[in-house]
Amino acid sequence: MxxxxxxxxxxxxxxxxxxxxxxxxxxxxxxxxxxxxxxxxxxxxxxxxxxxxxxxxxxxxxxxxxxxxxxxxxxxxxxxxxxxxxxxxxxxxxxxxxxxxxxxxxxxxxxxxxxxxxxxxxxxxxRFIPLIRELRKRLAEGVIGEVRMIQADFGFRVDIDPKKRLFSPDLAGGALLDVGIYPIEFSGMILGAPTEIVSLPTLGETGVDEQSAYILKHAKGQLSVLSSAVRTQTSQSAWIYGEKGRIHLSRQFWKASHMDVFLDGKEPESVQCPYEGNGYQFExxxxxxxxxxxxxESSVMPHLESIRLIQTMDRIRQQWGLKYPME
Ligand SMILES: NC(=O)c1ccc[n+]([C@@H]2O[C@H](COP(=O)([O-])OP(=O)(O)OC[C@H]3O[C@@H](n4cnc5c(N)ncnc54)[C@H](OP(=O)(O)O)[C@@H]3O)[C@@H](O)[C@H]2O)c1
Structure with missing residues (x-):
């Protein structure tokens, strides 16, 4: 080649x-x-x-x-x-x-x-956005100590159109697979697979989830409090709370170019990782x-991570009793 x-x-x-x-x-x-x-x-x-x-x-x-x-x-x-x-x-x-x-x-x-x-x-x-790589590096270095809790959401509002991909059960529409995947993956990237899941959807008139919330518990008792929506605009931000401080990624956390690091007793630090273009070049x-x-396979997004991610989403849908027609 x-x-x-x-x-x-x-x-x-x-x-x-x-x-x-x-x-x-x-x-x-x-x-x-x-x-x-x-x-x-x-x-x-x-x-x-x-x-x-x-x-x-x-x-x-x-x-x-x-x-x-x-x-x-x-x-x-x-x-x-x-x-x-x-x-x-x-x-x-x-x-x-x-x-x-x-x-x-x-x-x-x-x-x-x-x-x-x-x-x-x-x-x-x-996973390939420069700031996300920097975030993972700093977390691995223990910048905020052990991570205890994560909050993240990805919600936006569009009009219902049963023929559109987002609302069609035949195309596996709904918030979970389309955007819920980001907060779930954000949590998994930092805390690994959940040991317990509690979740609730609001199923809309086409039968798929218009919004959904998920609480994941991880091996050492850490919690992830996550949500997603296609009929509700949300903050689209993420917080990571650790033993020694917290980190905030503002709107569109999945492609952010800056984050704020708050360490207890210190001035907040603004970390910048700007990039050109729309960000798809990195993957x-x-x-x-x-x-x-x-x-x-990639060591940054290996096959095992994709399996872990879909297992979590399968478990969530199982709790709701939501199957797509092709399943
Ligand atoms: N990474 C991201 O940021 C991101 C953002 C948006 C979407 N996505 C993902 O990308 C995928 C596509 O999303 P999209 O928003 O680009 O969708 P879209 O605008 O609806 O486009 C999907 C394309 O797939 C083809 N297609 C094949 N079978 C189809 C069918 N039965 N119905 C409709 N289209 C069909 C069509 O192309 P032809 O007519 O040319 O065959 C269509 O233009 C989804 O899985 C979504 O989760 C990722």
Whole structure:
């Protein structure tokens, strides 16, 4: 493989465009191909983002010789099938979050990547944002002592549209899998898998959760108090409380560029990690670095973390009795 990773994008919706923008901030990446379920949409995307080749089927992308890695940007319910298709075609895969709808699907995807000897990663871009890396480094150094509690929320308000991905049970809509995944992953990244979960949803008229709250208990008694919503605007911030102080990440904590560190008895410290672009370039850079190093998974977002994450979300849905039609 050359040192420039040749990317293909599968699906041409909102996040596909963001990822294409993000790739522009990477020197070692070429966006060579885009694929849609129809040629006209693929052509429109290619012309908007300057992509050389536009394909009218996902199958054509999976077997295209001009692609090293495919970024999958389809609804949650398609992630598993699309990933398997690309792995079968010999492509490395970066697949949007949630990795898939449930643990069975996630394990199937990972097993196929291992069987084929190909790279696979969930596009949990939060973990690659410079400030989040700095946060993890400081926590590991014990800046606030042992972490005792986390609070985080991700909620926004949009109008109900039963045909839209967010509200459609057929597309595994709802707040949990779409945005609840961020506070849950934020907690898991710092405190690991929960030992106990208490959660409640507000199910809307289409049958998926319009808002949901989760309290997770961890091995040493630490607590995570988390929430998510698609019909309620929330602060979208995160607090980490430790034995010696606390850290605050303000609005859009998952892609923040600054945090405030409050240590007991000291002046607050404002930590800045500014970056250019929309932030999606960092996960793509990780994929490129892993491919060049011959790695089949990322040490920053390894397969085990994706399994832990989907297990937590499966357990939460089980408490609610919420199954999607395809399950
Ligand atoms: N990382 C992030 O910050 C972030 C942000 C938003 C979304 N996401 C994730 O990215 C995925 C896509 O989200 P999105 O907001 O980009 O969705 P979207 O705007 O609805 O786009 C999804 C695309 O998937 C393709 N598709 C394939 N099967 C489809 C179906 N049955 N119904 C609708 N579209 C279908 C379509 O592309 P073609 O017509 O070209 O085939 C469509 O444009 C979701 O899993 C979501 O969780 C991540």
């Amino acid at each position: 050359s040192t420039r990773i040749r990317w293909g994008i599968l699906g041409t919706g909102r996040i596909a465009g963001e990822f294409a923008e993000g790739l522009r901030h990477l020197q070692d990446a070429n966006l060579t191909v885009v694929a849609s379920r129809n040629q006209t949409t693929a052509d429109a995307f290619a012309s908007k983002y300057g992509v050389g080749k536009a394909l009218g089927t996902y199958e054509a992308l999976a077997s295209d010789p001009d692609v090293d890695a495919v970024y999958i940007a389809t609804p949650h319910t398609s992630h598993c099938d699309n990933t398997l298709l690309c792995l079968e075609g010999g492509k490395h895969v970066l697949c949007e979050k949630p990795f898939a709808v449930n643990e069975t699907q996630v394990r199937t995807m990972i097993a196929k990547a291992q069987e084929k000897g190909l790279f696979l990663m969930e596009a949990m871009w939060m 793509a850079r990780e994929v490129g670095e892993c491919l060049l190093a011959g790695k089949l």
